[in-house]
Amino acid sequence: MQIKKKITITYIVLSGVSTLALCLLVFFLFKQNNQYYFLKRLQDRAKIVASIHYQHDPIKAEYYQNLKKNGLEELINEDDFVLRVNGEDTFEYNTNLDLPSEFYADVMKNGSSWTVNSEHQYHYAQIFKESGQRYMVIVTARDRRGNTSLIYISRILIFGGLAFIIIAYFFGRFLATRFINPVSRITKEVKRISASNLHNRLPETEESDELADLTRTFNDMLDRLETSFEIQANFINNASHELKTPITTIIAETEIALLKERETGEYVTSLENINKQASRLGNLTESLLKLTQTGYDGKKQVQDIARIDEVLMDVKCDINKIYPNNRVTINLSNLPEDDSFLMLPCNRPLLELAIGNIITNGVKYSDNEEVFVTLSANKENIKISITDIGIGIPPEDIPYLYEPFFRGKKAASKYVGYGLGLPLAMKIIRMHGGELLIQSESGKGTVVNIVFTTAQH
Numbered sequence: 486m487q488i489k490k491k492i493t494i495t496y497i498v499l500s501g502v503s504t505l506a507l508c509l510l511v512f513f514l515f516k517q518n519n520q521y522y523f524l525k526r527l528q529d530r531a532k533i534v535a536s537i538h539y540q541h542d543p544i545k546a547e548y549y550q551n552l553k554k555n556g557l558e559e560l561i562n563e564d565d566f567v568l569r570v571n572g573e574d575t576f577e578y579n580t581n582l583d584l585p586s587e588f589y590a591d592v593m594k595n596g597s598s599w600t601v602n603s604e605h606q607y608h609y610a611q612i613f614k615e616s617g618q619r620y621m622v623i624v625t626a627r628d629r630r631g632n633t634s635l636i637y638i639s640r641i642l643i644f645g646g647l648a649f650i651i652i653a654y655f656f657g658r659f660l661a662t663r664f665i666n667p668v669s670r671i672t673k674e675v676k677r678i679s680a681s682n683l684h685n686r687l688p689e690t691e692e693s694d695e696l697a698d699l700t701r702t703f704n705d706m707l708d709r710l711e712t713s714f715e716i717q718a719n720f721i722n723n724a725s726h727e728l729k730t731p732i733t734t735i736i737a738e739t740e741i742a743l744l745k746e747r748e749t750g751e752y753v754t755s756l757e758n759i760n761k762q763a764s765r766l767g768n769l770t771e772s773l774l775k776l777t778q779t780g781y782d783g784k785k786q787v788q789d790i791a792r793i794d795e796v797l798m799d800v801k802c803d804i805n806k807i808y809p810n811n812r813v814t815i816n817l818s819n820l821p822e823d824d825s826f827l828m829l830p831c832n833r834p835l836l837e838l839a840i841g842n843i844i845t846n847g848v849k850y851s852d853n854e855e856v857f858v859t860l861s862a863n864k865e866n867i868k869i870s871i872t873d874i875g876i877g878i879p880p881e882d883i884p885y886l887y888e889p890f891f892r893g894k895k896a897a898s899k900y901v902g903y904g905l906g907l908p909l910a911m912k913i914i915r916m917h918g919g920e921l922l923i924q925s926e927s928g929k930g931t932v933v934n935i936v937f938t939t940a941q942h
Contacts, residue, residue, distance in 0.1 A: 488668075489661040496657030497650060504649050508642040515638050519631040524599055526560070527609035530624045534565045535613040538620065560626035562606060570612065570619035582623065584608060592621060605632045667696045671703070678707065731762035738762075789833045793867050793937075794820065794860055796833065800841045804848065811848050812855045819861040826862040829937055831917050839913035842906035843871055843933050849900055851875030851930070862939075869935040878925035886923065887911045895927075 570576040574593060584600065588608070591598040597611035610623040671687060678685050686707060687700045742755040797815055804811055820827065829836075847856040851873040859870040878886070882893040890904040914921050914935055925931035 489658075489665045492661035492664065493654065493657040496660065497653050500653035500657075501646075501650050504646045508646050512635075512639060512642060516635055519628070519634060523607060523626075523628045523631055524609060527599070527607060527624045527626060528611070530560075530563075530565065530626075531609055531611050531622050534567065534624060535611075535615075535620070535622050538567050538615060538622070561629050562625070562627040564625050566623045566625075568621040568623065570621055576621055582608075582625075584623075589621075601628075605629065671696070671700060675703070731766040734762045735759050735766075790828055790830050791833050791836070792824070792827045793829050793862070793869070794827055796831075796837055796840065797858060797860060797869070800837050800844060803837070803841055804844060807845070808848050808853065811853060813844060813848060814855065814857050816857065816859040819859065821862050826864060826939065827867065829867060829917070829939065832913075835913045836917060839910035840869065840935070842910045843935070846906060847871055847873035847875065847931070847933075850896060864939070866939055867937040871933040871935075872930065874930040877927040877929050877931055878923070879927045883923065883925070 564581075566579050566582060568577045568579060570593075574590075576589070576593070588598060588600045588610070592610045592612065597609075599607060599609045601607045604627065606625060606627045608623060608625045610621055612619055612621055614620070674685075674687050686704045689700050689704065690697050738755045738759050742752060747755075794817055797817075801813060801815055804813060844856060844858060852875070854874050857870075857872045859872075861868050861870075876895055876899075879893060879895065882891075885891045887908050888904075889908045891908075892904040911921050914937075917937060919935055919937040922934040922936070923931065924934075
């Protein structure tokens with residue numbers, strides 16, 4: 486069922502239920518009001534009948550009779566009876582009164598009561614005393630006007646309720662159309678957007694309602710998708726180019742070597758070139774595989790809990806194997822007294838890889854000058870600061886540092902690399918809930934701060 490129909494039906498049902506409840510309440514209150522005022526009229530007549538009965542003065546009795554006859558509105562089938570009460574439970578009985586025994590018992594117990602039959606004939610009775618003798622006065626009349634009024638108000642409520650439901654149907658359709666049409670327009674625009682035209686956006690408005698938020702959210706999602714598609718396309722193109730170069734070189738070397746028989750030295754030279762390109766290909770493939778280990782969005786479930794100072798010492802041991810004469814100094818003088826502040830849930834091999842890549846960059850791009858690594862930790866976070874005095878990063882290159890295969894002109898002209906180390910490190914650090922902050926000045930060096938928020942673990 487379409488949402489438009491659901492909204493219309495829901496509105497009709499809610500309106501119908503509300504209207505029915507209101508009609509029943511109005512009918513009940515109107516009936517109670519009619520009944521209350523009719524009984525008050527019967528009560529007034531009962532008092533007058535009692536007054537006439539115990540008046541021994543003919544003039545006063547005639548006055549009350551005229552008051553009853555001329556001062557009060559005549560009721561239909563009006564009659565009155567005065568019955569002598571002989572005891573607690575006995576009284577004179579009038580055969581003209583066909584009333585249930587429960588009615589008389591209630592009058593004798595409470596001093597007054599009333600009842601009504603199916604023909605809307607009311608009977609009101611109350612006890613009064615005259616010269617020490619108790620009497621029961623009963624006044625009876627038919628409330629035809631009240632019954633007619635109830636029928637009239639019932640018809641008004643029924644036809645008015647039906648008319649309101651019909652109006653609610655058209656009003657519900659109007660509301661549904663008004664609320665769903667913007668969603669339909671958004672759906673229509675969304676269907677026109679595909680991978681080939683991700684640059685298209687939904688028209689935004691100045692409104693601050695949910696539909697405007699939906700439009701802005703969808704446009705933000707398109708921005709992210711377009712960026713992701715561009716990054717993916719660039720990544721594939723760059724990866725293809727980087728992989729193709731060593732493969733082409735290897736194939737060319739083997740073809741040249743196989744053209745004719747050569748001296749041993751020539752074969753050795755070809756094999757050395759092939760080995761160099763194969764090693765390059767292996768390193769590049771390994772870097773790409775590690776980059777995919779972090780997941781497309783840089784998130785992967787961690788498995789270990791490690792001391793960050795021990796991680797740094799293991800990274801230092803690995804760097805010592807690659808650069809035996811490195812001048813990396815790790816400062817652990819600011820460690821907290823509470824060792825728990827150094828504990829970090831992590832994927833230890835990937836975390837060591839990320840930190841190692843950053844420190845290795847400091848060693849490589851400073852031509853093996855001093856690199857200072859400082860560790861500090863508290864209850865809220867763990868901070869690793871890596872400082873080198875190398876070539877630095879030009880300001881125009883900083884926005885592209887985390888793009889795979891990007892290398893600055895100065896770095897690419899002098900140093901061998903693939904442009905995968907820093908993007909890989911950034912994704913691994915983000916995977917662990919950390920933040921990578923880089924400050925650099927061309928020709929003066931670089932400061933890299935890695936901050937892990939530990940309060941959330």
